[in-house]
Amino acid sequence: MKPLFFKPTFQERIWGGTALRETFGYDIPSEKTGECWAISAHPNGPSVVENGPYAGKTLDELWKEHRELFGHAEGDVFPLLTKILDANEDLSVQVHPDDSYAKVHENGELGKTECWYIIDCKEDAEMIYGHNAKTKEELVRMMENGQWGDLLRRVKIKPGDFFYVPSGTIHALCQGTLVLETQQSSDTTYRVYDYDRTDANGNKRELHLEKAIDVTTVPHVDGVSHPSVEEKEHVTITTFVQAEFFSVYKWQVEGTSTFSMDRPFMLCSVINGGGALVHDGEEYDLEKGTHFLLPANIDEFTINGKCELIVSHI
Incomplete structure (x- = not known):
């Protein structure tokens, strides 16, 4: 068996920029490129093998056809996804479901626990990590009243920091942050708040408040990580x-x-x-x-x- 090298795929995002080109030399599709899906078997952006006898195959094809490459690990889908994110602007505030909720509500998709390694960020950068509500009722009330400044918990970050983000954690990367993300292979996100931004046609992005309230951990608990x-x-x-x-x-x-x-x-x-x-x-x-x-x-x-x-x- 040989190491498998991958050609990444790129995702354009309203909050993306050009850091993926400037930092890594990638041939990105636009000035609004937010995500490099680096090692992915997810149907929304599968990675293609660049070398060896499996060149041209996607990772999801190898998972289905050559499970011996993965030590005959179990599971219907390849379990992990590696991304690099360029948060040129603030990302929407969001939360992800766990496996059991996603299985019922998202057509069998995996839940999404993830983690972030801060590759680079601007001076005095921060991220949203958690919330200040003590009960579900308080969470709903603060959301309905637009008390985002009081509700959302902001944390200072610097290059080299690591954050574990279990499903149920309200979170968002903020402007000027470059992150490597390791996550479950899922593309399910419940958007909680998007700063009332509009797209090129003047439309606001969809929020998913009912599902977000369902899955948010209350009160907030930091993901346990002891490096x-x-x-x-x-x-x-x-x-x-x-x-x-x-x-x-x-x-x-x-x-x-x-x-x-x-x-x-x-x-x-x-x-x-x-x-x-x-x-x-x-x-x-x-x-x-x-x-x-x-x-x-x-x-x-x-x-x-x-x-x-x-x-x-x-």
């Missing part, structure tokens, strides 16, 4: 979270470091620097903005260079 750091030969491994749906790490490589695969598969994104991945006598270039999947039975591999990667697995 830990381990130093190995020429690599610093930060464990951000080990949770129900995914575990997420940062690898900071300086030199030559050897790794062992002990998972069915791993998703890897180079967010800074560069180098090479060496496996079974073959060398693969790693550049900033490269995304790849290590399939089952890779066993041992080496990374040479000076680079930072965000790595995840189920």
